[in-house]
């Protein structure tokens with residue numbers, strides 16, 4: 001097994017020692033009844049201060065750094081930890097940590113959509129790299145990018161089916177369905193997620209979805225988020241590096257980075273990257289999203305290839321939301337054709353011979369878009385899943401770097417725009433200071449839960465999960481984590 005497959009395939013029963021770990025019933029520090037979100041948040045602020053980073057300005061410019069280096073190294077992980085034998089099965093993780101309470105069905109306060117005012121700010125940003133311009137908080141939705149990318153899992157059932165499907169060509173149709181389904185959330189959803197602080201993390205564990213997912217911000221400039229998700233039958237990992245270019249009338253979003261998938265049944269490795277997204281009509285404030293490019297999902301072991309083509313509005317007019325694709329076997333002949341719309345749903349059809357186009361054959365549904373939530377328009381265009389992401393379940397033991405604990409975002413969610421804006425400024429200042437300390441001490445930042453791994457199949461290096469997070473969560477001790485809030 002190559003290096004990358006050995007970590008990506010964890011969760012196999014051969015390495016399961018979850019039975020041996022003395023299991024403590026997840027008891028929380030807040031064992032009182034009916035705790036409000038703010039009570040929970042308060043209990044966190046006392047807990048997680050890293051004194052080593054509280055240094056006066058005088059000290060900052062003139063210090064002996066060995067001491068700091070030691071303290072710093074404690075919360076960065078030695079690379080060999082990725083071969084941790086204490087792997088927990090995905091099923092175990094999901095069962096232990098999934099929330100038992102019913103998710104909320106609305107945000108604490110309703111919000112009116114930002115419209116025209118966006119342009120009055122944006123006209124000063126022409127040609128600039130938007131990930132570097134501090135934006136007014138009214139452009140934000142109360143979610144961090146570490147949370148936003150978890151929404152790509154809304155139609156994760158596609159992967160659950162793919163992971164159980166033996167026929168590898170048919171499986172690829174489901175994987176293509178999954179890869180294209182993440183664009184449903186790009187319509188009616190035009191606020192900017194918070195740019196995560198360096199070291200900010202997010203966990204999503206859901207029994208109904210059958211998934212355990214962890215994200216971590218691994219770089220601030222360029223913004224980069226590492227991503228690891230696992231279901232019972234598959235593992236998905238990769239990183240999203242965001243390029244946001246503002247071009248006057250429109251804004252171009254180029255998500256760089258490769259996504260990897262491994263099916264646990266047979267260890268096959270798939271990978272793909274994301275098409276470009278364009279947000280149009282910034283001037284009139286009547287935004288609409290367009291996608292341009294081809295999703296190419298390759299199976300590195302069988303040589304099969306699935307494509308899904310997104311055509312921009314400028315080429316096909318009102319048909320622009322339609323997507324077309326196919327699954328080809330290693331010889332290049334088409335096995336399945338895929339059709340649909342990225343905002344509504346997709347289906348696939350078997351092709352029987354070289355001359356067959358699939359027309360008239362029986363087609364099978366891949367996925368259908370979920371209906372919008374009530375008052376979506378006044379709730380940032382959120383879906384049921386988006387609503388649940390920033391909700392705190394008092395029963396859960398959270399890492400102190402979790403986006404749910406990010407105070408500016410919480411204030412925005414509660415409608416305290418001014419306070420949210422001040423707090424955002426404070427957090428960014430704090431981040432700058434920490435970076436300065438690191439620069440002076442000549443320390444590189446090392447992510448807490450991810451390590452870079454070279455993948456020979458795609459000849460690229462990606463951050464991969466080091467295997468420690470769920471174990472730390474089980475022990476209710478995340479060790480040294482950076483103090484970012």
Ligand SMILES: CC(C)CCC[C@@H](C)[C@H]1CC[C@H]2[C@@H]3CC=C4C[C@@H](O)CC[C@]4(C)[C@H]3CC[C@]12C
Pocket residue numbers: 118139148149152182183186189190191192193240242244251253255274277279
């Ligand atoms: C000027 C302001 C209003 C611009 C707002 C830009 C917003 C709409 C952009 C910025 C970053 C974008 C995200 C970047 C990456 C991904 C991952 C992909 O798999 C699905 C789309 C998704 C999740 C994008 C959705 C749209 C997005 C959130």
